[in-house]
């Protein structure tokens with residue numbers, strides 16, 4: 001983790017981010033306590049932009065994430081920011097996941113959020 005990044009309020013991004021996550025047990029969902037958009041995803045304000053909270057959780061907790069990755073939830077909880085429930089996927093993973101879910105009539109857990117945007 002790079003601890004040098006700070007935001008305008010002088011707190012590190014990590015500090016500000018995790019203070020808005022309801023951190024629970026390792027295998028439980030960690031709900032986002034900040035702003036939730038109408039689609040049900042948590043949003044984190046980063047300077048003048050809003051970024052998916054689960055995406056930040058992924059970026060802060062994992063290294064060497066491929067640039068074209070998308071942040072996918074293993075759980076079916078869009079508000080969840082537990083890094084153990086989020087993994088970097090690719091669009092083809094996402095499509096395969098969606099296909100499997102249509103076949104098995106499960107709801108999709110994978111969302112298309114590009115890490116680069």
Ligand SMILES: [Zn+2]
Pocket residue numbers: 028029030075076077080081082085
């Ligand atoms: Zn979860």
